[in-house]
Amino acid sequence: MATELDLQKCILAKGPRNRTILHVAAENSWDPSPLTWLASEVKNTQQFLSRDDDGNTPIHYAFCCQNVSTISDLIQKLSWRDCLTVANDLQQTQFFVSVFNSTFSDVLRWLLEQLKKVDKEDLVDMRETDLDGNTMLHALFGKLNEFRTSDELEMLTDRIKLLKHKGVDPAAENKRNHNCLFSSEANEIHLKEVLNALRRSSSIAFKSLQRNSEGLHVAHVFCSTYDLQIIAYELGNLCGLSSKKILAVRVSDGPLKGATCLHFACKSGHKENIKYLLQNGAKLQDETAAGQTCVDFACNKGKLEVLIEVANDYNKFPTEKSFSLRELLTLVDVAKKALKLPDKQSARNHLNKFTDSSLKASIQIDRTSAPRNSQEGRKKNDKKTEHDVDSMSKTEESPEVQMLFKAFELDSTEMLRSLISLGLVNDEIDDQFSKHILAQISKKQTNAKSPIMTTLEQYFSVQDGNSKALVLMEYAVLLEKPKLLTDLMLLPQFDIIPQTLRLLTYLKTKVDKSEILQRVQLQAYNTIINILDHLYVNADKDTRELLFTYLTGSFRVSEDQRNAGPRFLAPHSSLLRRESSHADNDKPQQKRSYEAQKLSPENDTASQKFKSVMDLVETLDCDDLFATECISNLVEQHWKRHPPLSWSRPQRYCTCNIAAKVTIQQRFIIYSIFFLVFLLYFAWYVTDFSRTQQSPVPDIILLLYAL
Incomplete structure (x- = not known):
């Protein structure tokens, strides 16, 4: 083929990622003969220094994949400098990548011995780093999947020992502040075997590498990538810790001080690790020194959906060592976000x-x-039906x-x-x-x-x-x-809307007494209005329907309207009566407020019942609230529906067939027409006495209107 096609043209031809046949032959570790033959046939040595898209030369691939004999032939054909000092795009020289060679164990050791023999040791720097600050040990730990068999694992530990002996610092950190152990890359099953092999060897004291300069533990890095359930025991043994302690380690210093493994699992969205850590005692409520919870870490990286999935799994299969969706959302919207x-x-x-x-x-x-x-708290509260001061x-x-x-x-x-x-x-x-x-x-x-x-x-x-x-x-x-x-x-978080409405109801009877309370009332109005508008404006059609269902308390677990919810405690009538009585003492002729009348003593039983948000809005009776886009659209939606209102008690309205077919809007129009007709009739009745007094019929018609 070389004779027929012209060898020189074949060598110059480039395939995918700009690789030549020299790159492909150098990467073929199973049969070195093609590369050996090409080395003898190619006259222009610069062709062995051609680069692919990653900046790698054929010599880079040869040092990664070939045996000592083939590498020796290449060095004789080119030179020590050309074979050792040319860097790729990651600033890795051919000598640097020789550490990746997992096929032939003696390549790196042979190179070091030959360099000493020919007095060329100045060509290499054992402490050299690549573009990301990785040493040769970092690079070696990043290719752990290349060392699979027992012989290859032995080769790995021997190479680590050799690099350390030649001056490569195991504790050196790259630009991510990771030492070589932190930079480990392999699948969980193989990493488990590697960790066992490293523990058995005495090449490096890995206990000293379990934390970096920022106080992070290797477990914090691993829980973002690997399944801790598989490697926790082996990692703990390597670090001299039990499985329980390795899962409970916290960041000891730096901006993330106090963070747990669960913080980093949530940050990366590693669902299996989140479940595993929760089952082993970790808590979403755990905080860093800066006060950030695990949920904060998840939210900051857009991984909240993963926690919601874990919470939904809990709803299907509840366990003591998990959490509900409500507990999760409580941590999403905590008081410290607002205060x-x-x-x-x-x-x-x-x-x-x-x-x-x-x-x-x-x-x-x-x-x-x-x-x-x-x-548990809710169960305990349900059992407390009365307050016994003596106990x-x-x-x-x-x-x-x-x-x-x-x-x-x-x-x-x-x-x-x-x-x-x-x-x-x-x-x-x-x-x-x-x-x-x-x-x-x-x-x-x-x-x-x-x-x-x-x-x-x-x-x-x-x-x-x-x-x-x-x-x-x-x-x-x-x-x-x-x-x-x-x-x-x-503070109420989920109940901030009904609680703010209750507060406004109380303040409505107090604001005349204090300018400070007036400012509190204004802030409460701004809070509730902003919340309602924000929820409505940022919601799609389906979410708005859910919002309206929440406001009207129309979520049902059965067909019975009485079981609809959510419902909230109405304003406490005794507080309103107290303010109303004070107002009556100050101004005897002043009528009680609308709220005090609605929650008056004769209505005590009703006032203690739980009410929907819209019931509380009606009790407050504030024009500004009804003017919000959310409430106005809700009212407009119900305006065109058949009564009763979804948040009102059905028995308040007539349930006859005729009334059930008429919408609230149509009913208003009918009532308005009847009222206008009544006004016209009454105007005629009181002005045309000559006719109205001659017959009892006008009086009968007026009486029927009154009824």
């Missing part, structure tokens, strides 16, 4: 100013990583409750935010705070009572000790703590 919280040390320092020595120990405890089992537990007098009570006394947002930052304000704090107040009232200490206790005693004296419906926000309303209200309004 400017101090760091933990600053929070502790601030709280120490207001607490005695008995509380300081509790402040030092970091509660933010504690598991939040909302399902109160120690948790009701817990330090966090006492400090929270102090924050209410001082109306201090700094104390509240410090408590939130330290994780001391949790899902059960409302119930604990109420019990603490009842305990203080039951002591009946007449001396040294704070002003807020006097107010609370007056309130509970007429409530038969029933504080179950009160939450922190309502205590702030009752005690008129405007600074706390602004922060407490943002």
Whole structure:
């Protein structure tokens, strides 16, 4: 073929990725004879230095794949300099890539011996790095899949030992701050065998390589790429740690200090590792020193969908060591996203100013990583049907409750935010705070009572000790703590819409008393309006329907309308009555507000029932809310439907066949026409006495209209 086609033309011809037959022959490790023959036939030695698209010469491939004899022939044909110092696009010389040769174990050692013999050691630098800062050890660990058999694994450990002996630093880091162990690349099954082989060898003290200069552990890097369930035991043995401890290691320094393996699994979206780590005690609530949870890591890299899939798997197969979708979303939208919280040390320092020595120990405890089992909490709350002050537990007098009570006394947002930052304000704090107040009232200490206790005693004296419906926000309303209200309004997360509507309902009877409360009311209005508009504007058609279903409380688990939801607690009637009675005392002739009338004593039973968001909007009766794009479109949609409104009780409306066929809009038009006809008839009735008094028929018609 060479004679027929002209060898020179064949050599110059380039195939895929600009490779010549010299590149292909050099890569053929199974049969070195084609390359040996070409080396003897090709006269122009520069053709052995031609580059492909990666900048590799045929010599690069030969040093990776050929035996000592073939490499020796090439060196004799060219020169030591041409065969050792030409770099590819990654700044890797031919000598550098010889470390990849897994076919012939003696190539690298032979090269080093020959260089010493011919006194050419100055041509190579054992500490040389490529474009990414990788040493030869980095490059070797990046090609672990090339060393599969037991003999090849022995070759690997021998080569590592040789490189270290020649001055390559195993702890040297590349531009990603990864040492050679961090740069390992292989499939999980083979990596498991490699880790075992490295543990058995004494080539490198790998315990010293398990962390890099930024405090990351090798497990943090591996959990982004490999299945930890397969390699955790072997990796732990290599690092001198148990499987449990290797999964629990945290970043020890740097900007990611405190991050766990689960943080990095969430960051990379490695679903299997997320499940495995959760089953072994990791928590999504775990925070870094900067306060970032595992969910924050996932959100920052667009991997939240993976966590949602894990949560959906939990819904199908619930386990104790997993999480629900609600718990996940709670971490997506936490209070710290809306409030400017101090760091933990600053929070502790601030709280120490207001607490005695008995509380300081509790402040030092970091509660933010504690598991939040909302399902268990809800079960416990369901069992509590009444408050028994005599059987109160120690948790009701817990330090966090006492400090929270102090924050209410001082109306201090700094104390509240410090408590939130330290994780001391949790899902059960409302119930604990109420019990603490009842305990203080039951002591009946007449001396040294704070002003807020006097107010609370007056309130509970007429409530038969029933504080179950009160939450922190309502205590702030009752005690008129405007600074706390602004922060407490943002805490409910999922219930921020109904809670803000409840707050606005309370404030509507109070804003005339204080300019500060007026500002709180304005902020609450801005919050609820912005939330509704944002949800509506950024939603597609299907999502808007879901939004409307949420607002109207129309999600059903059965055909029974009474089981529709979600429903939320209505504004507490006793608080509105209290404000209404104060207003009546100040202005005897003033009528009670619409809210006070709707939640009046005669309607106490109804007022305590759970209501939809739209019920709360109707109770508030604010024009600005109905003017929002979200509510106005919802009302317009229902305007053209048959009654009853989806958020209203069906029995309020006539259910006869004729009424059921008429939409609300048509009913309004009919009523309007009847009313106009009535006005015209009544105008005639009162102006044309000469006719209306002659016959009883006009009176009968007027009576029928009235009925």
